[in-house]
Amino acid sequence: MLELFEDIATRLEAGETVALCTVVGARGSTPQNIGAKMIVCHNGRTIGTLGGGCVEAETRKTTLEAMTAGGDQTLTFKLNHDHGWDDGMICGGQLDVHVQIFRDRHAAARFRALAAEVRSGGRAFFEIPEAGFREEIAPPPTLIIAGGGHVAKALATVAANLDFRITVIDDRGDFVSAERFPAASSRIVGPIDLELSKQPIDDRTFIVIVTRGHKHDEQALAAVVRSPARYIGMIGSRKKVQTVLESIERRGVPREMLARVHAPIGLDIGAFTVEEIAVSIAAEMIAVRRGTSTDAVRAMRVASKES
Known part of the structure:
Protein backbone atom coordinates (compact mmCIF):
# COMPACT_ATOMS: atom_id res chain seq x y z
CA MET A 1 0.00 0.00 0.00
CA ALA A 138 0.63 0.32 10.05
CA PRO A 139 4.22 -0.59 9.14
CA PRO A 140 4.57 -3.86 7.22
CA PRO A 141 5.33 -6.86 9.42
CA THR A 142 8.97 -7.77 9.88
CA LEU A 143 10.34 -11.15 8.84
CA ILE A 144 13.60 -12.12 10.51
CA ILE A 145 15.27 -15.07 8.82
CA ALA A 146 17.91 -16.79 10.93
CA GLY A 147 20.24 -18.40 8.43
CA GLY A 148 21.22 -17.49 4.90
CA GLY A 149 21.06 -20.83 3.11
CA HIS A 150 18.97 -22.07 0.20
CA VAL A 151 15.63 -22.12 2.01
CA ALA A 152 16.25 -18.66 3.44
CA LYS A 153 17.06 -17.30 -0.01
CA ALA A 154 13.92 -18.80 -1.56
CA LEU A 155 11.74 -17.63 1.34
CA ALA A 156 13.02 -14.06 1.09
CA THR A 157 12.03 -14.00 -2.58
CA VAL A 158 8.49 -15.14 -1.77
CA ALA A 159 8.11 -12.92 1.31
CA ALA A 160 9.17 -9.81 -0.61
CA ASN A 161 5.96 -10.11 -2.63
CA LEU A 162 3.88 -10.51 0.55
CA ASP A 163 4.74 -7.10 1.99
CA PHE A 164 7.20 -8.28 4.64
CA ARG A 165 10.14 -6.16 5.70
CA ILE A 166 12.99 -8.66 5.64
CA THR A 167 16.03 -9.03 7.89
CA VAL A 168 18.52 -11.86 7.30
CA ILE A 169 21.09 -12.96 9.88
CA ASP A 170 24.00 -15.38 9.42
CA ASP A 171 27.51 -15.65 10.80
CA ARG A 172 28.89 -16.15 7.29
CA GLY A 173 29.27 -12.93 5.35
CA ASP A 174 29.03 -14.58 1.93
CA PHE A 175 25.60 -15.93 2.82
CA VAL A 176 23.97 -12.58 3.58
CA SER A 177 25.18 -10.60 0.59
CA ALA A 178 23.02 -8.13 -1.30
CA GLU A 179 23.35 -10.42 -4.31
CA ARG A 180 21.73 -13.31 -2.43
CA PHE A 181 19.12 -11.19 -0.65
CA PRO A 182 18.35 -8.13 -2.78
CA ALA A 183 14.92 -7.67 -1.17
CA ALA A 184 16.22 -7.63 2.41
CA SER A 185 16.17 -4.25 4.11
CA SER A 186 18.74 -5.47 6.62
CA ARG A 187 21.53 -8.04 6.23
CA ILE A 188 23.43 -8.82 9.43
CA VAL A 189 26.66 -10.78 9.85
CA GLY A 190 27.47 -12.14 13.30
CA PRO A 191 26.66 -14.87 15.83
CA ILE A 192 23.05 -15.70 15.00
CA ASP A 193 21.74 -16.01 18.55
CA LEU A 194 23.49 -12.83 19.68
CA GLU A 195 22.25 -10.80 16.73
CA LEU A 196 18.72 -12.16 17.19
CA SER A 197 18.73 -10.99 20.79
CA LYS A 198 19.51 -7.45 19.60
CA GLN A 199 16.52 -7.22 17.27
CA PRO A 200 13.42 -5.20 18.21
CA ILE A 201 10.76 -7.91 18.32
CA ASP A 202 7.06 -7.21 18.79
CA ASP A 203 3.71 -8.74 17.86
CA ARG A 204 4.25 -7.82 14.20
CA THR A 205 7.48 -9.81 13.96
CA PHE A 206 7.75 -13.17 12.21
CA ILE A 207 10.86 -15.27 12.88
CA VAL A 208 11.98 -18.18 10.71
CA ILE A 209 14.88 -20.34 11.91
CA VAL A 210 16.61 -22.13 9.04
CA THR A 211 20.28 -22.27 10.02
CA ARG A 212 22.81 -24.81 8.81
CA GLY A 213 22.56 -27.16 11.81
CA HIS A 214 20.48 -28.14 14.84
CA LYS A 215 23.01 -26.59 17.24
CA HIS A 216 22.58 -23.18 15.62
CA ASP A 217 18.81 -23.72 15.41
CA GLU A 218 18.67 -24.44 19.14
CA GLN A 219 20.72 -21.36 19.99
CA ALA A 220 18.57 -19.21 17.74
CA LEU A 221 15.31 -20.54 19.17
CA ALA A 222 16.52 -20.06 22.74
CA ALA A 223 17.26 -16.42 21.90
CA VAL A 224 13.72 -15.65 20.73
CA VAL A 225 11.33 -18.17 22.28
CA ARG A 226 10.43 -15.81 25.15
CA SER A 227 9.88 -12.88 22.78
CA PRO A 228 6.44 -11.47 21.86
CA ALA A 229 6.94 -12.45 18.20
CA ARG A 230 3.75 -13.12 16.26
CA TYR A 231 5.25 -16.21 14.68
CA ILE A 232 8.27 -18.40 15.37
CA GLY A 233 9.02 -21.30 13.05
CA MET A 234 11.93 -23.73 12.95
CA ILE A 235 12.92 -26.13 10.20
CA GLY A 236 13.83 -29.75 10.81
CA SER A 237 12.62 -33.32 11.00
CA ARG A 238 10.21 -34.26 13.78
CA LYS A 239 13.01 -36.09 15.58
CA LYS A 240 15.37 -33.10 15.40
CA VAL A 241 12.64 -30.70 16.45
CA GLN A 242 11.78 -32.88 19.46
CA THR A 243 15.45 -33.02 20.48
CA VAL A 244 15.83 -29.23 20.27
CA LEU A 245 12.60 -28.49 22.14
CA GLU A 246 13.47 -30.94 24.94
CA SER A 247 16.91 -29.36 25.29
CA ILE A 248 15.43 -25.86 25.56
CA GLU A 249 12.81 -27.08 28.03
CA ARG A 250 15.62 -28.33 30.26
CA ARG A 251 16.89 -24.75 30.31
CA GLY A 252 13.72 -23.74 32.11
CA VAL A 253 11.54 -22.61 29.23
CA PRO A 254 7.90 -23.58 29.98
CA ARG A 255 6.37 -26.22 27.74
CA GLU A 256 3.41 -23.92 27.00
CA MET A 257 5.84 -21.36 25.57
CA LEU A 258 7.49 -23.96 23.37
CA ALA A 259 4.08 -25.12 22.14
CA ARG A 260 3.66 -21.93 20.14
CA VAL A 261 6.73 -22.71 18.00
CA HIS A 262 5.76 -23.88 14.52
CA ALA A 263 8.01 -26.88 14.09
CA PRO A 264 8.49 -28.63 11.80
CA ILE A 265 7.93 -25.35 10.00
CA GLY A 266 5.46 -24.80 7.18
CA LEU A 267 2.10 -26.21 6.17
CA ASP A 268 2.13 -29.84 5.11
CA ILE A 269 1.54 -29.45 1.39
CA GLY A 270 3.91 -32.21 0.39
CA ALA A 271 6.73 -29.75 -0.30
CA PHE A 272 9.92 -31.31 -1.62
CA THR A 273 12.08 -28.72 -3.40
CA VAL A 274 13.61 -25.69 -1.72
CA GLU A 275 11.15 -23.41 -3.49
CA GLU A 276 8.19 -25.55 -2.42
CA ILE A 277 9.39 -25.52 1.19
CA ALA A 278 9.60 -21.72 1.01
CA VAL A 279 6.00 -21.58 -0.24
CA SER A 280 4.83 -23.87 2.59
CA ILE A 281 6.51 -21.59 5.15
CA ALA A 282 5.04 -18.47 3.55
CA ALA A 283 1.59 -20.08 3.52
CA GLU A 284 1.83 -20.78 7.24
CA MET A 285 2.91 -17.20 7.93
CA ILE A 286 -0.03 -15.89 5.90
CA ALA A 287 -2.42 -18.09 7.89
CA VAL A 288 -1.06 -16.71 11.17
CA ARG A 289 -1.06 -13.16 9.85
CA ARG A 290 -4.70 -13.42 8.75
CA GLY A 291 -5.84 -15.24 11.88
CA THR A 292 -6.60 -18.54 10.15
CA SER A 293 -6.09 -21.72 12.14
CA THR A 294 -3.15 -23.66 10.75
CA ASP A 295 -4.42 -26.70 12.67
CA ALA A 296 -7.45 -26.81 10.38
CA VAL A 297 -5.22 -26.78 7.30
CA ARG A 298 -3.04 -29.53 8.77
CA ALA A 299 -6.15 -31.58 9.58
CA MET A 300 -7.31 -31.30 5.97
CA ARG A 301 -3.94 -32.62 4.82
CA VAL A 302 -4.13 -35.59 7.23
CA ALA A 303 -7.69 -36.36 6.13
CA SER A 304 -6.67 -36.36 2.47
CA LYS A 305 -3.86 -38.81 3.25
CA GLU A 306 -6.23 -41.16 5.05
CA SER A 307 -8.96 -41.09 2.39
Whole structure:
Protein backbone atom coordinates (compact mmCIF):
# COMPACT_ATOMS: atom_id res chain seq x y z
CA MET A 1 0.00 0.00 0.00
CA LEU A 2 2.84 2.40 0.77
CA GLU A 3 4.13 1.84 -2.75
CA LEU A 4 0.74 2.97 -4.08
CA PHE A 5 0.87 6.18 -2.06
CA GLU A 6 4.44 6.88 -3.17
CA ASP A 7 3.51 6.17 -6.78
CA ILE A 8 0.68 8.71 -6.56
CA ALA A 9 3.08 11.29 -5.12
CA THR A 10 5.63 10.69 -7.88
CA ARG A 11 3.04 11.11 -10.61
CA LEU A 12 1.58 14.26 -9.07
CA GLU A 13 5.07 15.74 -8.72
CA ALA A 14 5.54 15.06 -12.45
CA GLY A 15 2.40 17.07 -13.21
CA GLU A 16 0.10 14.13 -13.94
CA THR A 17 -3.52 13.78 -12.89
CA VAL A 18 -4.08 10.63 -10.83
CA ALA A 19 -7.15 8.94 -9.38
CA LEU A 20 -7.25 6.72 -6.31
CA CYS A 21 -10.14 4.25 -6.13
CA THR A 22 -10.79 2.80 -2.67
CA VAL A 23 -13.28 0.19 -1.51
CA VAL A 24 -15.06 2.04 1.31
CA GLY A 25 -17.96 -0.34 1.78
CA ALA A 26 -18.54 -4.06 1.35
CA ARG A 27 -21.62 -6.05 2.23
CA GLY A 28 -22.17 -9.73 1.72
CA SER A 29 -19.81 -11.79 -0.40
CA THR A 30 -17.43 -9.57 -2.41
CA PRO A 31 -14.20 -10.09 -4.39
CA GLN A 32 -12.33 -7.55 -2.25
CA ASN A 33 -12.36 -6.23 1.30
CA ILE A 34 -12.79 -2.69 2.56
CA GLY A 35 -9.56 -0.78 2.04
CA ALA A 36 -8.60 -2.36 -1.30
CA LYS A 37 -7.13 0.29 -3.61
CA MET A 38 -6.42 0.87 -7.28
CA ILE A 39 -4.71 3.80 -8.99
CA VAL A 40 -5.98 4.97 -12.37
CA CYS A 41 -3.44 7.01 -14.33
CA HIS A 42 -4.33 9.65 -16.92
CA ASN A 43 -3.31 7.27 -19.71
CA GLY A 44 -5.65 4.54 -18.46
CA ARG A 45 -3.03 2.40 -16.79
CA THR A 46 -4.11 0.86 -13.49
CA ILE A 47 -2.00 -0.14 -10.49
CA GLY A 48 -3.41 -2.28 -7.70
CA THR A 49 -6.72 -4.10 -7.86
CA LEU A 50 -10.33 -3.98 -6.76
CA GLY A 51 -10.79 -7.66 -7.51
CA GLY A 52 -10.79 -7.63 -11.29
CA GLY A 53 -13.74 -8.26 -13.58
CA CYS A 54 -16.56 -5.88 -14.44
CA VAL A 55 -16.24 -3.89 -11.21
CA GLU A 56 -12.66 -2.97 -11.98
CA ALA A 57 -13.34 -2.30 -15.67
CA GLU A 58 -16.32 -0.05 -14.99
CA THR A 59 -14.50 1.79 -12.20
CA ARG A 60 -11.63 2.49 -14.60
CA LYS A 61 -14.01 3.71 -17.32
CA THR A 62 -15.97 6.00 -14.98
CA THR A 63 -12.79 7.30 -13.38
CA LEU A 64 -11.22 8.27 -16.71
CA GLU A 65 -14.38 10.19 -17.58
CA ALA A 66 -14.30 11.94 -14.20
CA MET A 67 -10.66 12.93 -14.71
CA THR A 68 -11.65 15.09 -17.70
CA ALA A 69 -15.14 16.24 -16.76
CA GLY A 70 -16.10 15.43 -13.22
CA GLY A 71 -14.87 14.98 -9.70
CA ASP A 72 -14.82 12.70 -6.69
CA GLN A 73 -17.69 10.26 -6.39
CA THR A 74 -18.77 6.96 -4.87
CA LEU A 75 -19.72 4.08 -7.15
CA THR A 76 -21.97 1.29 -5.91
CA PHE A 77 -21.87 -2.15 -7.47
CA LYS A 78 -24.38 -4.90 -6.75
CA LEU A 79 -22.65 -8.14 -7.59
CA ASN A 80 -25.50 -9.84 -9.38
CA HIS A 81 -26.31 -10.38 -13.06
CA ASP A 82 -25.49 -6.74 -13.78
CA HIS A 83 -21.94 -6.85 -12.42
CA GLY A 84 -20.27 -10.20 -12.42
CA TRP A 85 -22.19 -12.54 -14.70
CA ASP A 86 -19.60 -12.50 -17.46
CA ASP A 87 -16.78 -13.03 -14.97
CA GLY A 88 -18.40 -15.74 -12.89
CA MET A 89 -18.39 -13.31 -9.95
CA ILE A 90 -22.05 -13.39 -8.90
CA CYS A 91 -21.14 -13.04 -5.23
CA GLY A 92 -24.47 -11.59 -4.16
CA GLY A 93 -22.82 -8.77 -2.24
CA GLN A 94 -22.45 -5.04 -2.71
CA LEU A 95 -19.29 -3.00 -3.14
CA ASP A 96 -18.87 0.76 -2.68
CA VAL A 97 -15.86 2.29 -4.43
CA HIS A 98 -14.90 5.92 -3.76
CA VAL A 99 -13.04 7.69 -6.55
CA GLN A 100 -10.71 10.59 -5.68
CA ILE A 101 -9.12 12.75 -8.37
CA PHE A 102 -5.79 14.40 -7.52
CA ARG A 103 -4.18 17.11 -9.63
CA ASP A 104 -1.90 19.21 -7.41
CA ARG A 105 1.43 18.91 -5.64
CA HIS A 106 -0.10 19.60 -2.23
CA ALA A 107 -1.70 16.16 -2.36
CA ALA A 108 1.69 14.70 -3.32
CA ALA A 109 3.19 16.10 -0.13
CA ARG A 110 0.43 14.52 1.97
CA PHE A 111 0.97 11.10 0.42
CA ARG A 112 4.74 11.40 0.85
CA ALA A 113 4.37 12.35 4.51
CA LEU A 114 1.99 9.47 5.20
CA ALA A 115 4.29 6.90 3.61
CA ALA A 116 7.37 8.34 5.34
CA GLU A 117 5.69 8.18 8.75
CA VAL A 118 4.82 4.52 8.32
CA ARG A 119 8.19 3.55 6.84
CA SER A 120 9.90 5.10 9.86
CA GLY A 121 7.99 2.70 12.10
CA GLY A 122 5.05 4.93 12.97
CA ARG A 123 1.36 4.60 12.25
CA ALA A 124 -0.77 6.94 10.19
CA PHE A 125 -4.37 7.27 9.07
CA PHE A 126 -5.72 7.50 5.54
CA GLU A 127 -9.07 9.28 5.60
CA ILE A 128 -11.85 10.07 3.13
CA PRO A 129 -14.17 12.25 5.24
CA GLU A 130 -16.89 12.55 2.60
CA ALA A 131 -17.17 8.75 2.48
CA GLY A 132 -16.93 8.28 6.23
CA PHE A 133 -13.79 6.22 5.68
CA ARG A 134 -10.83 6.05 8.06
CA GLU A 135 -8.08 3.47 7.79
CA GLU A 136 -5.06 2.94 10.00
CA ILE A 137 -1.87 2.33 8.04
CA ALA A 138 0.63 0.32 10.05
CA PRO A 139 4.22 -0.59 9.14
CA PRO A 140 4.57 -3.86 7.22
CA PRO A 141 5.33 -6.86 9.42
CA THR A 142 8.97 -7.77 9.88
CA LEU A 143 10.34 -11.15 8.84
CA ILE A 144 13.60 -12.12 10.51
CA ILE A 145 15.27 -15.07 8.82
CA ALA A 146 17.91 -16.79 10.93
CA GLY A 147 20.24 -18.40 8.43
CA GLY A 148 21.22 -17.49 4.90
CA GLY A 149 21.06 -20.83 3.11
CA HIS A 150 18.97 -22.07 0.20
CA VAL A 151 15.63 -22.12 2.01
CA ALA A 152 16.25 -18.66 3.44
CA LYS A 153 17.06 -17.30 -0.01
CA ALA A 154 13.92 -18.80 -1.56
CA LEU A 155 11.74 -17.63 1.34
CA ALA A 156 13.02 -14.06 1.09
CA THR A 157 12.03 -14.00 -2.58
CA VAL A 158 8.49 -15.14 -1.77
CA ALA A 159 8.11 -12.92 1.31
CA ALA A 160 9.17 -9.81 -0.61
CA ASN A 161 5.96 -10.11 -2.63
CA LEU A 162 3.88 -10.51 0.55
CA ASP A 163 4.74 -7.10 1.99
CA PHE A 164 7.20 -8.28 4.64
CA ARG A 165 10.14 -6.16 5.70
CA ILE A 166 12.99 -8.66 5.64
CA THR A 167 16.03 -9.03 7.89
CA VAL A 168 18.52 -11.86 7.30
CA ILE A 169 21.09 -12.96 9.88
CA ASP A 170 24.00 -15.38 9.42
CA ASP A 171 27.51 -15.65 10.80
CA ARG A 172 28.89 -16.15 7.29
CA GLY A 173 29.27 -12.93 5.35
CA ASP A 174 29.03 -14.58 1.93
CA PHE A 175 25.60 -15.93 2.82
CA VAL A 176 23.97 -12.58 3.58
CA SER A 177 25.18 -10.60 0.59
CA ALA A 178 23.02 -8.13 -1.30
CA GLU A 179 23.35 -10.42 -4.31
CA ARG A 180 21.73 -13.31 -2.43
CA PHE A 181 19.12 -11.19 -0.65
CA PRO A 182 18.35 -8.13 -2.78
CA ALA A 183 14.92 -7.67 -1.17
CA ALA A 184 16.22 -7.63 2.41
CA SER A 185 16.17 -4.25 4.11
CA SER A 186 18.74 -5.47 6.62
CA ARG A 187 21.53 -8.04 6.23
CA ILE A 188 23.43 -8.82 9.43
CA VAL A 189 26.66 -10.78 9.85
CA GLY A 190 27.47 -12.14 13.30
CA PRO A 191 26.66 -14.87 15.83
CA ILE A 192 23.05 -15.70 15.00
CA ASP A 193 21.74 -16.01 18.55
CA LEU A 194 23.49 -12.83 19.68
CA GLU A 195 22.25 -10.80 16.73
CA LEU A 196 18.72 -12.16 17.19
CA SER A 197 18.73 -10.99 20.79
CA LYS A 198 19.51 -7.45 19.60
CA GLN A 199 16.52 -7.22 17.27
CA PRO A 200 13.42 -5.20 18.21
CA ILE A 201 10.76 -7.91 18.32
CA ASP A 202 7.06 -7.21 18.79
CA ASP A 203 3.71 -8.74 17.86
CA ARG A 204 4.25 -7.82 14.20
CA THR A 205 7.48 -9.81 13.96
CA PHE A 206 7.75 -13.17 12.21
CA ILE A 207 10.86 -15.27 12.88
CA VAL A 208 11.98 -18.18 10.71
CA ILE A 209 14.88 -20.34 11.91
CA VAL A 210 16.61 -22.13 9.04
CA THR A 211 20.28 -22.27 10.02
CA ARG A 212 22.81 -24.81 8.81
CA GLY A 213 22.56 -27.16 11.81
CA HIS A 214 20.48 -28.14 14.84
CA LYS A 215 23.01 -26.59 17.24
CA HIS A 216 22.58 -23.18 15.62
CA ASP A 217 18.81 -23.72 15.41
CA GLU A 218 18.67 -24.44 19.14
CA GLN A 219 20.72 -21.36 19.99
CA ALA A 220 18.57 -19.21 17.74
CA LEU A 221 15.31 -20.54 19.17
CA ALA A 222 16.52 -20.06 22.74
CA ALA A 223 17.26 -16.42 21.90
CA VAL A 224 13.72 -15.65 20.73
CA VAL A 225 11.33 -18.17 22.28
CA ARG A 226 10.43 -15.81 25.15
CA SER A 227 9.88 -12.88 22.78
CA PRO A 228 6.44 -11.47 21.86
CA ALA A 229 6.94 -12.45 18.20
CA ARG A 230 3.75 -13.12 16.26
CA TYR A 231 5.25 -16.21 14.68
CA ILE A 232 8.27 -18.40 15.37
CA GLY A 233 9.02 -21.30 13.05
CA MET A 234 11.93 -23.73 12.95
CA ILE A 235 12.92 -26.13 10.20
CA GLY A 236 13.83 -29.75 10.81
CA SER A 237 12.62 -33.32 11.00
CA ARG A 238 10.21 -34.26 13.78
CA LYS A 239 13.01 -36.09 15.58
CA LYS A 240 15.37 -33.10 15.40
CA VAL A 241 12.64 -30.70 16.45
CA GLN A 242 11.78 -32.88 19.46
CA THR A 243 15.45 -33.02 20.48
CA VAL A 244 15.83 -29.23 20.27
CA LEU A 245 12.60 -28.49 22.14
CA GLU A 246 13.47 -30.94 24.94
CA SER A 247 16.91 -29.36 25.29
CA ILE A 248 15.43 -25.86 25.56
CA GLU A 249 12.81 -27.08 28.03
CA ARG A 250 15.62 -28.33 30.26
CA ARG A 251 16.89 -24.75 30.31
CA GLY A 252 13.72 -23.74 32.11
CA VAL A 253 11.54 -22.61 29.23
CA PRO A 254 7.90 -23.58 29.98
CA ARG A 255 6.37 -26.22 27.74
CA GLU A 256 3.41 -23.92 27.00
CA MET A 257 5.84 -21.36 25.57
CA LEU A 258 7.49 -23.96 23.37
CA ALA A 259 4.08 -25.12 22.14
CA ARG A 260 3.66 -21.93 20.14
CA VAL A 261 6.73 -22.71 18.00
CA HIS A 262 5.76 -23.88 14.52
CA ALA A 263 8.01 -26.88 14.09
CA PRO A 264 8.49 -28.63 11.80
CA ILE A 265 7.93 -25.35 10.00
CA GLY A 266 5.46 -24.80 7.18
CA LEU A 267 2.10 -26.21 6.17
CA ASP A 268 2.13 -29.84 5.11
CA ILE A 269 1.54 -29.45 1.39
CA GLY A 270 3.91 -32.21 0.39
CA ALA A 271 6.73 -29.75 -0.30
CA PHE A 272 9.92 -31.31 -1.62
CA THR A 273 12.08 -28.72 -3.40
CA VAL A 274 13.61 -25.69 -1.72
CA GLU A 275 11.15 -23.41 -3.49
CA GLU A 276 8.19 -25.55 -2.42
CA ILE A 277 9.39 -25.52 1.19
CA ALA A 278 9.60 -21.72 1.01
CA VAL A 279 6.00 -21.58 -0.24
CA SER A 280 4.83 -23.87 2.59
CA ILE A 281 6.51 -21.59 5.15
CA ALA A 282 5.04 -18.47 3.55
CA ALA A 283 1.59 -20.08 3.52
CA GLU A 284 1.83 -20.78 7.24
CA MET A 285 2.91 -17.20 7.93
CA ILE A 286 -0.03 -15.89 5.90
CA ALA A 287 -2.42 -18.09 7.89
CA VAL A 288 -1.06 -16.71 11.17
CA ARG A 289 -1.06 -13.16 9.85
CA ARG A 290 -4.70 -13.42 8.75
CA GLY A 291 -5.84 -15.24 11.88
CA THR A 292 -6.60 -18.54 10.15
CA SER A 293 -6.09 -21.72 12.14
CA THR A 294 -3.15 -23.66 10.75
CA ASP A 295 -4.42 -26.70 12.67
CA ALA A 296 -7.45 -26.81 10.38
CA VAL A 297 -5.22 -26.78 7.30
CA ARG A 298 -3.04 -29.53 8.77
CA ALA A 299 -6.15 -31.58 9.58
CA MET A 300 -7.31 -31.30 5.97
CA ARG A 301 -3.94 -32.62 4.82
CA VAL A 302 -4.13 -35.59 7.23
CA ALA A 303 -7.69 -36.36 6.13
CA SER A 304 -6.67 -36.36 2.47
CA LYS A 305 -3.86 -38.81 3.25
CA GLU A 306 -6.23 -41.16 5.05
CA SER A 307 -8.96 -41.09 2.39
